[in-house]
Amino acid sequence: MGGRIHGFLGGVLLTSAITYYTSQYIQKNQQFISHQLRTSENIINNRILSDKDLQKPLEPISSHITTTGRVSFGETCKDIWNDEIITMVNWIYSINWYQWGVELDKSVVKAVDSLKK
Secondary structure: OHHHHHHHHHHHHHHHHHHHHHHHHHHHHHHHHHHHHHHHHHHHHHHHOOOOHHHOOOOOOOOOOOOOOOOOHHHHHHHHHHHHHHHHHHHHHHOOHHHHHHHHHHHHHHHHHHHHO
16 A cells, blocks of 8 residues: 555655646746847847937947967968958848838839829
8 A cells, every 4th residue: 555655745846846846847938938039139220120229329439459470371262251240241231121111102102203203
């Protein structure tokens, strides 16, 4: 009889532990996903759908100059290439797509109106 009770209590303990850790895992995932959704919503609302981020004062650019030496000419070329790629990607991200879309829409409406006349 004692073996059955111990087995039952062991099963209850195991099930409770699995349920508890599963709920903790789900809660951590929920917090992470909620944070990512809030961040995405902020980016969409403040950068893509409006230009609120452009109205913020610009932070001064650091004038700190650093130099590094490379082991080989190939490494230096790779670093220069990577810097150019990063500069290009940052330029693409800096485009105000909302304002560009508004201007494109105005020009299309103007062109269609001129074609109607």
